Amino acid sequence: xxxxxILFLAFxxxxxxxxxxxxxxxxxxxxALSLIAVMAALAGEYLLLGAEFVAALQVIVYAGAxxxxxxxxxxxxNAGVEERTQGSRVAILFGIPGAVLGSVLVAWVVLxxxxxxxxxxxxxxxxxxTIGPLLFHEFLLPFEITSILILIAIMGAVVLAxxxxxxxxxxxxxx
Amino acid sequence: xVPLSYYLVLSxxxxxxxxxxxxxxxxxxxxxxxxELMLNGVNLSFVAxxxxxxxxxxxxxxxxxxxxxxxxxxxxLAIIIAxxxxxxxxxxxxxxxxxx
Amino acid sequence: MTPNLNLWLIPVLPLAGAxxxxxxxxxxxxxxxxxxxxxxxxxxxxxxxxxxxxxxSVDLPxxxxxxxxxxxxxxxxxxxxxxxxxxxxMLLVVTGVGFLIHVYxxxxxxxxxxxxRFFAYLNLFMFFMLTLVLANNxxxxxxxxxxxGLASYLLIGFWxxxxxxxxxxxxxxxxxxxxxFGFLIGLFLLIQHFASLNFTQVFDSVTKLQAGPVTENLLxxxxxxxxxxACGKSAQIPLYVWLPDAMEGPxxxxxxxxxxxxxxxxxxxxxxxxVIFESAPTALAVVAIIGTLTALFAATIGITQTDIKKVLxxxxxxxxxxMFMACGMGAFSAGIFHLMTHAFFKGLLFLAAGSVIHAVGGxxxxxxxxxxxxxxxxxxxxxxxATLAIAGIPPFAGFWSKDEILWKAYQANWxxxxxxxxxxxxxxxxxxxxxxxxxxxxxxxxxxxSHGHAHVTRGHDDHGHGEPHESPAVMLVPLMILAxxxxxxxxxxxxxxxxxxxxxxxxxRETVGATGEVASxxxxxxxxxxxxxxxASGAILAWVLYVSKPYLPQxxxxxxxxxxxxxxxxxxxxxxxxxxxxKPLVDGSTHILWQGVDRKVIDDSINDAxxxxxxxxxxxxxxxxxxxxxxxxWIAAGSxxxxxxxxxxxxxx
Numbered sequence: 001x002x003x004x005x006i007l008f009l010a011f012x013x014x015x016x017x018x019x020x021x022x023x024x025x026x027x028x029x030x031x032a033l034s035l036i037a038v039m040a041a042l043a044g045e046y047l048l049l050g051a052e053f054v055a056a057l058q059v060i061v062y063a064g065a066x067x068x069x070x071x072x073x074x075x076x077x078n079a080g081v082e083e084r085t086q087g088s089r090v091a092i093l094f095g096i097p098g099a100v101l102g103s104v105l106v107a108w109v110v111l112x113x114x115x116x117x118x119x120x121x122x123x124x125x126x127x128x129x130t131i132g133p134l135l136f137h138e139f140l141l142p143f144e145i146t147s148i149l150i151l152i153a154i155m156g157a158v159v160l161a162x163x164x165x166x167x168x169x170x171x172x173x174x175x
Numbered sequence: 176x177v178p179l180s181y182y183l184v185l186s187x188x189x190x191x192x193x194x195x196x197x198x199x200x201x202x203x204x205x206x207x208x209x210x211e212l213m214l215n216g217v218n219l220s221f222v223a224x225x226x227x228x229x230x231x232x233x234x235x236x237x238x239x240x241x242x243x244x245x246x247x248x249x250x251x252l253a254i255i256i257a258x259x260x261x262x263x264x265x266x267x268x269x270x271x272x273x274x275x
Numbered sequence: 276m277t278p279n280l281n282l283w284l285i286p287v288l289p290l291a292g293a294x295x296x297x298x299x300x301x302x303x304x305x306x307x308x309x310x311x312x313x314x315x316x317x318x319x320x321x322x323x324x325x326x327x328x329x330x331x332s333v334d335l336p337x338x339x340x341x342x343x344x345x346x347x348x349x350x351x352x353x354x355x356x357x358x359x360x361x362x363x364x365m366l367l368v369v370t371g372v373g374f375l376i377h378v379y380x381x382x383x384x385x386x387x388x389x390x391x392r393f394f395a396y397l398n399l400f401m402f403f404m405l406t407l408v409l410a411n412n413x414x415x416x417x418x419x420x421x422x423x424g425l426a427s428y429l430l431i432g433f434w435x436x437x438x439x440x441x442x443x444x445x446x447x448x449x450x451x452x453x454x455x456f457g458f459l460i461g462l463f464l465l466i467q468h469f470a471s472l473n474f475t476q477v478f479d480s481v482t483k484l485q486a487g488p489v490t491e492n493l494l495x496x497x498x499x500x501x502x503x504x505a506c507g508k509s510a511q512i513p514l515y516v517w518l519p520d521a522m523e524g525p526x527x528x529x530x531x532x533x534x535x536x537x538x539x540x541x542x543x544x545x546x547x548x549x550v551i552f553e554s555a556p557t558a559l560a561v562v563a564i565i566g567t568l569t570a571l572f573a574a575t576i577g578i579t580q581t582d583i584k585k586v587l588x589x590x591x592x593x594x595x596x597x598m599f600m601a602c603g604m605g606a607f608s609a610g611i612f613h614l615m616t617h618a619f620f621k622g623l624l625f626l627a628a629g630s631v632i633h634a635v636g637g638x639x640x641x642x643x644x645x646x647x648x649x650x651x652x653x654x655x656x657x658x659x660x661a662t663l664a665i666a667g668i669p670p671f672a673g674f675w676s677k678d679e680i681l682w683k684a685y686q687a688n689w690x691x692x693x694x695x696x697x698x699x700x701x702x703x704x705x706x707x708x709x710x711x712x713x714x715x716x717x718x719x720x721x722x723x724x725s726h727g728h729a730h731v732t733r734g735h736d737d738h739g740h741g742e743p744h745e746s747p748a749v750m751l752v753p754l755m756i757l758a759x760x761x762x763x764x765x766x767x768x769x770x771x772x773x774x775x776x777x778x779x780x781x782x783x784r785e786t787v788g789a790t791g792e793v794a795s796x797x798x799x800x801x802x803x804x805x806x807x808x809x810x811a812s813g814a815i816l817a818w819v820l821y822v823s824k825p826y827l828p829q830x831x832x833x834x835x836x837x838x839x840x841x842x843x844x845x846x847x848x849x850x851x852x853x854x855x856x857x858k859p860l861v862d863g864s865t866h867i868l869w870q871g872v873d874r875k876v877i878d879d880s881i882n883d884a885x886x887x888x889x890x891x892x893x894x895x896x897x898x899x900x901x902x903x904x905x906x907x908x909w910i911a912a913g914s915x916x917x918x919x920x921x922x923x924x925x926x927x928x
Binding site: 002004005008012015016019020022023028031032035038039042045046048049050051053054057058061062065066069070073074076077079096099100102103106107110111118120121124125126130131134135138139142143146149150152153154156157158159160161163164 | 199237
């Protein structure tokens with residue numbers, strides 16, 4: 001029983017609790033907050049693995065930007081407690097058992113071959129100094145393309161979310 | 176020392192919760208959050224494998240996943256706003272005009 | 276050195292005439308159409324005469340090769356023509372009588388709207404018949420065989436708007452087809468065992484075959500199958516039923532096709548295949564028996580018929596029976612001799628009957644005729660000559676040929692001779708009955724008023740006049756020529772002249788007979804005398820019943836009662852066939868094939884396939900509900916299956 005394992009389990013417990021809570025809550029804002037908790041726990045996990053840059057990104061981008069966006073939208077749309085309506089039988093009947101089955105299978109396989117070795121704490125050199133060269137040398141093309149992707153996403157979001165023209169333009173009276 | 180498999184199992188649990196949430200929830204925003212949860216689970220397994228095999232490329236991949244997730248969340252939420260404007264509902268079951 | 280006879284011209288000239296008239300005749304004038312038809316047919320006749328003139332300088336048999344046709348392995352069948360004495364006789368008969376009938380038809384069909392069509396079909400028929408006669412292998416003969424069947428169908432159903440005519444055409448074609456089926460199987464057997472259909476090759480192979488039960492069985496089978504074909508084409512029992520119905524066609528058609536030429540194709544084929552038949556005595560006996568029975572059977576029916584053309588039709592069946600009887604006893608040349616004289620007098624009879632029908636404005640029922648000898652003297656005289664010929668009164672043509680047959684029959688088996696004699700009596704009786712009912716007594720017909728025909732529509736008699744009138748010259752001249760031929764045509768048979776002429780073809784054999792003795796000349800004269808006596812008594816009986824005491828036939832009919840009505844109704848053979856064959860076929864076809872197979876299996880399977888597609892898509896449609904979550908559910912389930920499969924794959928290793 002080492003500290004590494006204890007810390008891992010602690011963070012894991014928080015993450016799983018947050019995930020389950022996301023499912024259990026009815027109001028979307030509660031779900032959003034649980035998701036933030038999950039992300040924070042995952043950031044801890046990344047730190048345990050030694051990926052500091054990724055952990056920082058997780059907090060800044062994911063928890064700090066994306067989730068804030070979610071919360072803003074929830075506020076904007078005044079989303080309330082979701083009602084109970086007729087759902088999809090297929091989803092309940094096939095989807096959940098399917099997902100659970102899939103994950104159980106994967107877990108079983110993974111645990112059976114648990115002789116995959118152990119990951120020491122802080123195994124990764126995850127400082128920006130090591131990631132930077134990777135990003136700008138081998139992965140330059142995806143980097144540039146994702147920047148274009150973000151640009152398009154911004155434009156798309158602006159267009160989609162803008163208010164539509166309120167009234168049709170009246171026809172010109174001249175000629 | 177934590178075996179790699181523990182990380183993978185955790186990742187699998189998060190992913191499964193995401194899928195189940197996607198299937199159960201009726202509010203479109205909550206469904207989106209389930210998607211984010213799924214992406215997080217996947218990120219974790221990426222980083223775990225990167226640490227196991229000492230392949231730094233795994234982290235870079237996580238970087239890209241986050242970027243794409245952010246873009247996708249942005250556009251998705253914009254669509255939700257647009258749909259809300261016309262449909263006045265956030266219930267995904269009531270937006271089913273694509274049926275036959 | 277064999278000169279090229281250019282035989283191919285003989286069939287091809289009428290074909291050209293048929294093509295010209297067929298394509299351009301509709302817009303041409305009647306004169307043009309008749310000129311084309313007569314010129315091409317006459318040219319064929321002239322060329323046939325020229326060929327006949329030339330045969331003394333040519334080695335017979337003469338073969339003329341025209342074109343490749345089938346070369347399949349060792350089996351060869353080409354377009355080629357064959358000329359020997361037998362085909363020369365047939366050639367002259369077909370072209371000569373055909374030409375005369377063409378001339379006659381110009382007058383007979385003048386008022387018919389389908390004038391050009393008639394001559395196109397008639398020329399087409401000539402082409403096929405000549406192909407049949409000139410063929411050098413069975414396959415080309417079969418072309419002609421089928422072709423004349425087609426021409427017969429077209430011409431019987433010439434007035435196709437009339438239901439009975441259309442049905443009669445169909446009946447003729449279908450019954451013919453049944454015969455052709457047997458013929459074809461015979462040909463298949465020939466191909467299988469002799470690898471050829473060429474006459475010379477087949478007959479050579481047959482003669483070289485070792486005699487034995489296997490050979491004899493094979494040849495018997497082939498012979499009987501060929502005879503089946505002949506039964507169909509030449510209207511013998513049991514396939515004769517189409518010939519009386521075929522009288523629906525115009526009278527020139529009946530004369531040409533159903534008296535002089537087409538129906539004799541069967542006799543020609545049997546005569547041509549004599550080598551096969553001579554090696555298969557059983558088949559030959561079958562031919563003789565069928566011929567004899569048919570002769571008697573048809574003659575009895577002819578006694579009671581009232582339609583002038585039907586009497587002649589049954590008479591044709593009966594006379595064809597004589598020809599087959601002759602062939603069946605090995606006296607092939609006698610059969611061909613009778614074929615030739617029969618073409619003359621039967622053709623004349625039919626043409627004269629047409630003249631009579633034309634005179635009385637379309638009426639064909641003899642009970643409504645009578646006393647016509649004053650109105651149509653030329654027809655009266657020519658028909659009288661023909662009647663004398665068919666009855667077998669010397670010195671007219673029919674006497675020589677019929678007597679030849681009876682003499683050979685006596686030599687073969689006296690039963691054949693006896694039946695032949697009885698049939699001769701009956702023949703004479705009904706022919707003179709026809710003659711007396713038509714031309715003697717008082718005119719029992721309805722006056723033809725000024726509006727045209729009074730009753731049965733024949734489509735060609737619209738000139739209104741008060742009383743029967745003679746036919747125009749264009750119809751009378753052929754009658755007279757045929758009458759002359761009916762008088763002198765038999766004289767070639769004196770002193771076995773005809774038999775010697777055909778000897779290179781048939782060989783000079785003693786007739787196949789039970790007695791095997793060479794009978795004496797005085798016996799022949801005695802039998803001749805007996806047959807003349809019999810014919811004369813038939814004529815006298817007819818005179819008594821139909822001229823001097825016309826009330827007698829009615830009383831006799833009443834006395835005979837049921838038997839008489841059976842004969843009158845042709846022994847109900849048509850009804851029997853309808854019940855035995857036609858009705859089960861039609862019912863089976865309707866219930867099993869149409870409603871069962873066509874509707875239930877084929878249509879329903881397609882309908883069910885369509886319905887099934889509809890149902891399936893109806894159920895599958897629910898998959899696309901527009902519901903996001905159900906889509907996600909399907910995706911999750913599907914991916915779970917894939918993951919499970921991959922894990923199973925991975926773990927198994």
